[in-house]
Amino acid sequence: MKRHLLLLIGVLIFTGGASAQSGELEIFSWWAGDEGPALEALIALYNIHYPQVEVVNATVTGGAGVNFRAVLKTRMLGGNPPDSFQVHAGQELIGTWVIANRMQDLTWLYKEEGWFDVFPQGLIDQLAYEGGIYSVPVNIHRAGVLWYLPDNLAMWGIELPTTLDEFYAVCTTLQSQGVTPLVIGEAWTAIHLWDQVALSVLGADGYEALWTGNLSPASPQMIAVWDAFGRMLDCTNIQQNAAGLSWQQATDVLVAGGAAFNVMGDWVAGYLSTTLGLTAGEDYGWADFPGTQGTFTWLSDTFGLPVGAPNESAAIAWLRLIGSVEGQNIFNPLKGSIPARIDAVAAAPEAYNPYLQYTAQQWASARLVGSMMHGVVANERFMGDFNQVLDIYIQSRSSAGAASAMEAVCIQAGACGY
Ligand code: GAL
Numbered sequence: 001m002k003r004h005l006l007l008l009i010g011v012l013i014f015t016g017g018a019s020a021q022s023g024e025l026e027i028f029s030w031w032a033g034d035e036g037p038a039l040e041a042l043i044a045l046y047n048i049h050y051p052q053v054e055v056v057n058a059t060v061t062g063g064a065g066v067n068f069r070a071v072l073k074t075r076m077l078g079g080n081p082p083d084s085f086q087v088h089a090g091q092e093l094i095g096t097w098v099i100a101n102r103m104q105d106l107t108w109l110y111k112e113e114g115w116f117d118v119f120p121q122g123l124i125d126q127l128a129y130e131g132g133i134y135s136v137p138v139n140i141h142r143a144g145v146l147w148y149l150p151d152n153l154a155m156w157g158i159e160l161p162t163t164l165d166e167f168y169a170v171c172t173t174l175q176s177q178g179v180t181p182l183v184i185g186e187a188w189t190a191i192h193l194w195d196q197v198a199l200s201v202l203g204a205d206g207y208e209a210l211w212t213g214n215l216s217p218a219s220p221q222m223i224a225v226w227d228a229f230g231r232m233l234d235c236t237n238i239q240q241n242a243a244g245l246s247w248q249q250a251t252d253v254l255v256a257g258g259a260a261f262n263v264m265g266d267w268v269a270g271y272l273s274t275t276l277g278l279t280a281g282e283d284y285g286w287a288d289f290p291g292t293q294g295t296f297t298w299l300s301d302t303f304g305l306p307v308g309a310p311n312e313s314a315a316i317a318w319l320r321l322i323g324s325v326e327g328q329n330i331f332n333p334l335k336g337s338i339p340a341r342i343d344a345v346a347a348a349p350e351a352y353n354p355y356l357q358y359t360a361q362q363w364a365s366a367r368l369v370g371s372m373m374h375g376v377v378a379n380e381r382f383m384g385d386f387n388q389v390l391d392i393y394i395q396s397r398s399s400a401g402a403a404s405a406m407e408a409v410c411i412q413a414g415a416c417g418y
Pocket of ligand 1: 030031035062063064065141247265267299300301375
């Protein structure tokens, strides 16, 4: 009874009269189908606070937003923005929409909500441009995770590889048993892998130097990255069925025992625990990508307020909710991510499984590195064109050729410090 009363008081304080909101609210994201439960829970919570608002959950299917971004661009440029849309912190937000003056400054909302005290400064920096702040982070995902099933590794008689050389050795052992060492899916998942190989070969300083203009994309170090990437690709299903697999389907191959490892962000933890009902730390395990120990490749899903959003006040209420402790604690345990707020896990520790508890500790202690594939360190133009570099490499297997093609793409896109 007492708890219900407290909850009711909480709801009243939160809405503070704002339940007078009505009309529509269109939320636009790529969290469709089995990627949807966390977003749906957040929308259900919004509906409790604002029952008069009709929320339209508009999605474009396709991992990492690869299909979504094209539709978003058409809408934004066509003068038909959604009320709020999913966008990664960093260059995907700043180097694409903010510099084009398409987003509204939310500094006032950060002040009102006290967010300067609860979001890490390093994260706020990735949402800021020329004195304004342009989106609200709902989570932190970790990109460089090696996923596996402990029982299967034991069955195949292999230890967790901690360096690239150990990985290559494990790769040979697994292939001799007819097992795919590393399962990948459609093109973006290969880029996701490339990101981790680059971090492993270059180290955190070198990886950062690449994106800030202090390491040439055509340098010998980068040729070594492409060489290592090639060796990794030889351990995957790239020649078989990779192109036709979504990240979920690639994860299914892992679960079915067709492959030993998957290198993916921790949305895989959301899929394994929330969708497939597996137990973190028992049914599935995780490790750092070989050679990246001590680092944490991060990315953050955020939502902003586009210029010309048709239902602005309902959208602001949405932003307030996703930035609240309550919103972050509904969303993240289901999503496989940790809250962007530093005070949220402590408010509901029991909601976070062992993987997420571990990741929250790592977020606080590891060396943070921004993900390229998920928008932090390179803009959208670069991302689109880097796909072609990947194709060139896969066709030619020329490391020097890929390195110089990458340099050209960096220059054209104004990325990598150019
Ligand atoms: C990432 C996104 C995650 C997850 C993943 C797979 O880019 O940040 O939240 O959705 O793509 O689609």
